[in-house]
Amino acid sequence: MELRVLRYFLMAAREENITKAAELLHITQPTLSRQLIHLEEELGTKLFTRSSHRIQLTEDGMLLRHKAQELIQLADKLEKEFQQGQEEISGNIAIGSGETNGVQFLADIIRQFQETYPLVQYDMYTASADDIKEKLDQGLLDIGLLTEPVDISKYNFIRLKEKERWGILVREDDALAEKEVIRPEDLLDVPVFLARRTLVRNELEGWFGDIYDQIRVAGTYNLINNAAVMAEKKVGVVFCFQLQNRFDGLKYIPLYPPVETGAVLVWKKSQIASRAVRQFLRFVKEYRDITPEASM
Structure with missing residues (x-):
């Protein structure tokens, strides 16, 4: 399996059209079609479902796309390293x-x-x-x-x-926004979004102590931007660090007792x-x- 052919495959998967993919790769349409067929034969599986105007990835094709992207990224990174001046x-x-x-x-x-x-x-x-x-x-x-x-x-x-200090992100017009710090009991009956990582959640559960079982966990998140929308739309308050970037209409309030990481x-x-x-x-x-x- 050649990296060149994997690049052909990724372009065809992206464009979902053999003719357009061939034009972008600066090769002929029959050449690209032949290379993709050979790749399917080499792997012993169908990578695309084909119609007169469009191609779509099969389940095996989607798996190959994920792995091929990683291989190409790694190959490009390696090539750049070898191109470094001495x-x-x-x-x-x-x-x-x-x-x-x-x-x-x-x-x-x-x-x-x-x-x-x-x-x-x-x-x-x-x-x-x-x-x-x-x-x-x-x-x-x-x-x-x-x-x-x-x-x-x-x-x-x-x-x-x-150190990073944990707090909550809440709408400025929320009653909680009037507080200078947030204590565990302040969040009883308040839906909250917690960080998805288990180790982080365990630490926050420890901050809640005995009342954790009474907390309404509305959901989890891995990156703050989408979670901030949940706070903005009053879906729930969001546990997060005090970041440099600010969100319009939202207020950060630190936890007390403090939780730092x-x-x-x-x-x-x-x-x-x-x-x-x-x-x-x-x-x-x-x-x-x-x-x-x-x-x-």
Whole structure:
């Protein structure tokens, strides 16, 4: 199975039309059709259902699309690394991050790193901690910025000094918005949205204590933007960090007793990092002067 053919397959899957896909790939329609048929024969399955004007992925085709996208992304990343100049550090650093104020620190690091290594580029990927860890394990990301609590036993890490404080996001015209802090009893009979990750939910359950069983959990979320809409539409209040970005019509109120969590930069122990990634991690350690808990 060739990467070139997988690129053909992905283009055809995206366009759902052989003729248009062939035009975009700068090959003839018969050539593309033949390559896709050979791919189906090689895999022993049908990847498309075909009609006179349209093609659609089968269930096996959708599975291949997911895997092919990962393979192509990894191949492109590897190619960029080998294209780096030998004399000066260049290339690409793929960084995954959750929605955390630690991104402010990361941006400061990148800005200063740019001054010395202007040829390095950055792919920023925003997702949940579990998604970021999966892509780190697959080699699709070089570094992850994760909020704790999180299992980082498989990774080298640098723990950041800054802490995130938990609170709720609520409409400004809600009765709760008049409070300076939120106590567990304030949320009795109030629908709430919690973070999806189990470790985080366990920590918040501990904050509620004995009254957790009386709390109305309206749902869970993994990224704050969509959850903020739930607060805006009065579906429920949302547990979150105090982020730099503000949402119109919504107010953040901290929890009391306070619940704080840290953040860590992580990377795979077994992965051979590119020169750009290695230099970036050294730069982070020098910038923050964090050495006891970090390993390279």
